[in-house]
Amino acid sequence: MAMAMAMIQVNRGFSYLSLEMYENALQDFTQAISIDCSFGAAFVGRALVHVFHHCESGGANDGANRAAVVHDLTEAVKLLSELIGVAAHDPSWWVYRAQAHRYLAAFNCRPGTQLFSFHQKRMLKDVEEALKLNPQLSAALIEQGLQLLELGRFREAQADFQQALKLSPRSTSPHDRACNRVDRCRRFVRAACFGRAVVVL
Numbered sequence: 451m452a453m454a455m456a457m458i459q460v461n462r463g464f465s466y467l468s469l470e471m472y473e474n475a476l477q478d479f480t481q482a483i484s485i486d487c488s489f490g491a492a493f494v495g496r497a498l499v500h501v502f503h504h505c506e507s508g509g510a511n512d513g514a515n516r517a518a519v520v521h522d523l524t525e526a527v528k529l530l531s532e533l534i535g536v537a538a539h540d541p542s543w544w545v546y547r548a549q550a551h552r553y554l555a556a557f558n559c560r561p562g563t564q565l566f567s568f569h570q571k572r573m574l575k576d577v578e579e580a581l582k583l584n585p586q587l588s589a590a591l592i593e594q595g596l597q598l599l600e601l602g603r604f605r606e607a608q609a610d611f612q613q614a615l616k617l618s619p620r621s622t623s624p625h626d627r628a629c630n631r632v633d634r635c636r637r638f639v640r641a642a643c644f645g646r647a648v649v650v651l
Contacts (some may be wrong), residue, residue: 457482463476463495466478470502476499476503479493482495489533490526490543491543491546494549501553501557519553520554527551534547540583541583544590545589545593548572548580552569555569570601574597577590577593581594586617588614591613595608595611595614
């Protein structure tokens with residue numbers, strides 16, 4: 451019962467996040483955590499509020515904000531790992547954990563370090579598991595495409611973005627802000643040089 455109530459708050463929080471209504475999103479994610487403090491997806495959402503809101507205000511990398519992001523993402527990985535242990539059949543949990551690993555690599559690691567490589571590998575593995583469970587999950591395809599883009603595997607990334615667009619041309623999924631900004635993936639696909647395309651999703 452608690453998880454179901456928390457899920458309602460989380461879904462609405464991601465909807466607010468996609469609309470850039472950050473205070474509303476933060477309130478919903480925080481409320482979800484108060485309802486069920488073991489619900490890892492709420493920690494992912496709250497971390498993304500810090501990421502997107504502070505990116506737009508120019509303070510994404512200040513010490514206090516970075517600490518808040520890393521705390522919530524680390525907690526999310528731990529809780530989602532526990533949830534996957536008992537509900538591995540749900541691809542959503544794998545996608546949420548993949549997101550957490552992706553942002554931990556970006557906010558808490560230097561490129562080229564073992565920890566950075568660990569988060570990249572875990573992210574790709576989690577997306578792989580999600581796609582095994584649901585090969586047509588656009589959120590997982592976008593996550594995979596973003597990571598492949600980071601790795602310089604542009605043709606593979608392009609294929610993932612194109613497939614995600616085909617599956618969800620006007621996605622309103624609350625699972626991932628990237629799904630709600632799927633037009634940005636279209637710009638990736640049309641870009642003349644993937645190596646110079648840098649978009650925060």
